[in-house]
Amino acid sequence: MTPAPEDDLPDRRTPYAAAGAQAERTGLAWHRTGLVLAGTAGLLLHASDDAVRPLRVATLVGLVAAAAALLVSGRRRSAVLRQGVDGSVRAPSARLVTALGLAGTVLGVAALGLALDT
């Protein structure tokens, strides 16, 4: 019996392909988050023209953290995920996750100050 033509093609449902898709989605999620972090920090910086100095400093700290998250974490995490698609993918560093949560919290405090400053 002649096999169907599609049997000659790589099976996209193989675990390797699935792992690659998972890694790609996760890497894109890191990049999206970095961009949103930078955009939010930029918005806060723009909105804090007339705000008191500590708010601007807090916003600048958030902006620097956003840039670091975008440039370092996303790129490194994507590379790790691409290399680990054979199933040896590890969770991200707990410190990195905590640092990202802290960056969001710092931006939140600055945003609260801006919201109450009107």
Place this chain on the structure above:
Amino acid sequence: MSETRPPRDGPDSGAGSGRRRAWRRRPPLQSVGTDPDYRFSLANERTFLAHLRTALALLASGVALAQLAPDVGDPRLRAATSALLVVLGLALAATSAHRWRRTEEALRRAEPLPTSRVPLLLGNGVALAAVLVLVAVVSEAWA
């Protein structure tokens, strides 16, 4: 829920300083349980990132409402709405890492995933903020 057990081979085992042990009460993640299916771990990672993005969107919405829409509705109503949005975003950002950690530990221990009230609070809070914005816009249109 979050029982801790001594790390197998972490740097805190042995003669680490007391201050450092007090700072890092939790054992290293790799010493908890066994490696889970990578798909679950990556899904947990993406969920954390989605929480963070949602928090940032809430922060941006609150600041934009407070700073970039000075003529919409009553000033007190606008300030209350923007503060509500920002507090929601702040709470979400502050708890996202903890939530990721709890879920990752549960995955590594093959335990049921921890429940959280955050989605309920978030949904109700955003719905309330939407109602407040609607009131502000409608009152502005009829004024």
